[in-house]
Amino acid sequence: MQRLDRAGIEVLLETQQFKSWFNELSGLYHRLEILEVAIERAGEARSEAVFRYDYWREIAEEALLRSADLRNMCQNLRSEVASLENQAFEQLAGFEVARQSATGLWERITAIEHRCDDHAAEASRVRAKARFRDELKRLRTEYSAANEQKEALWHAEEALWLKVAERTLMVPELEVRANRLESRYGVLMQRVEELESRAASLNEELSDERDDLSEVQRQIARLRAAARTSFSCLCHEDFLYWPSGDDSRVVLVVALSNNSKDYNIEVRCGQIYQCDTEKGVRYLEPLSVGSGETERDERLIRFFEEVA
Amino acid sequence: MSGSFDRVEALQASPLFNDLLPLEKQYLADLAVQRNLSAGDVLFEEGDIGDAMFVVVSGELGVEVGSDPQKAEVAILFAPDFVGEMALIDKQPRAARVRAKTDAVLLAISHDNIYSFSRVHRNGFTWLVVNIAKNLAHRLRSMNVTALGQS
Structure with missing residues (x-):
């Protein structure tokens, strides 16, 4: 010096x-x-794009998971409906048996009553009724029990059909929601892809600018040495x-x-x-x-x- | 006045720089550091060790003594007043607190600045010290008159 x-x-x-x-x-x-400012800006924009695509990817994946949950729920409901329908058919068969039994008892009661009523003379009619009184009483008790059982079976059958209807009607609504979520997933993933591609292009830009910066720094070092x-x-x-x-x-x-x-x-x-x-x-x-x-x-x- | 202003003119207005040559004032103006205060900002506290003096360029500052919360304002400073000049003579604790009453602009001249000045402008430095001494003598006389009046 x-x-x-x-x-x-x-x-x-x-x-x-x-x-x-x-x-x-x-x-x-x-x-x-200029390069330092450009690198700062590109770095900030890239970080923002990365943050945004991570954020939207999470939201999209959440939508897809919710849609999958809904599809599972639909599948479970369909299985439940099939099982309920089986129960309902079994129940219906039981009802039919109870109905036939009640009808049989009703026919027997009616036949006895007709037989008593067929007597023209009042005295013989009263005698016939007295003769069949116990049997009629037993048959009416049996009929009443059979009828109650039939009614109970019918109510149970109706309850099962209501359950089936509830579940069957719920499935399409859930499917529509699942479709909506899947379509939202598609839209969001498109946004994610756009942001990913923007981040990639900013990355390239950043890399080029860093190369330029290194070159400028090399030239400055050369000038300083000179x-x-x-x-x-x-x-x-x-x-x-x-x-x-x-x-x-x-x-x-x-x-x-x-x-x-x-x-x-x-x-x-x-x-x-x-x-x-x-x-x-x-x-x-x-x-x-x-x-x-x-x-x-x-x-x-x-x-x-x-x-x- | 936080924007630009002529530093030489700002110093020139202060009696502390009376009779300094234009070159000397320019030198000090180049060395001085601009301080911008907002209303309420404290320039220095009582007891702080001082190493600079300040020339008021614009705004209003209050000189306060005593302890919080009953500090008494004993003086108000406007341009081209100066404060803290004793710190250039001895590095003793500040005798009062100075706080901006409005937004204010000051020029700070530090001990280091005065040392630089003394090396380059010996006579200018001497004259600056004479001006400080004149100012201190004037203040001492005023205090004497006040003290005698009270007794």
Whole structure:
């Protein structure tokens, strides 16, 4: 590294070689900034697309699971209906037996009553009725029991048919719901595929931009290395450094970009500053054009005259 | 006035920088750091160790002494007043709390800045110290007059 004073650096900054080096570096810094912003944006958009397709895939899968549950429920209901129908047929057979038994008893009662009523004479009719009284009483009791059983079987049969009807009617509604869920699954999966493809394309974009970024960084590193040999200085990211020709503890620096936030003073691109070798650019000082001092400082003379 | 303003003009308005040469004022203006305060923000607390002084560029600040919650406001600062200049002479704890009464803009000049200034502009530095001393002498005299009046 060559020791330079302010004048030396100012001469160097005006050379064509430095100007073209600086223009190339500024262009690369500008490109770097654009790429970094683009990478941030593409990364954010990709993460968002990934998050969204994961989210919608979960929702779609949930819809499909619910549809499968409904289809299972339909299948179970159909099995239940078949079983209930079997029970109903068995029950119907039992009812038929009970109905026939009740009818048989009713016919026998009616036959006895007719036989009694067929007697023309009142006295013989009364005698006949007295003769069949016990049998009629027994038959009527049996008939009443058989009739009750028949009625009970019919009610049970009706209850079974109601159950069958309930289940049979429920199945189509569940199937429609399952169809709706499957169609929603299809729509959602289409959205998932679109988002996946967007994420993939953003991934490609991101990868291209990262390649570009690496290339720009390589070129910047090459330019920085070139500065060391061409301008005999240290070149870091934001400043070029030369040890001051006047004072070994002082380093003269040239800002490579504007920065009004991160340093103790507002740094302007291309401006020369000075700093201490230990503190570095943590504490920058403006490079004064001169102290403007004269041997006789009128202010101090006036002051001492006033207080004398 | 949180936007741009002429730093040299802002310093020039303050009696602390009276008679400093344009080069000297420019140097200090380049080193000074802009501080933007919102109404209610505390610039520094009583007892804080100070290492900078502040020139008010715009807005209004209150100087408060005593303990919370009964701090008494003893002074109000406007542009081009300055505060905290004693910290440039000795790094002692701040004697009062200073809080923005309105949104305010200040220029901070630190101990390091004054050290830089003294190396480049020796006479300017001397003159700045004279101005600080004049200001302190004036305040001391006012306090003496007040104390004598009370006794």
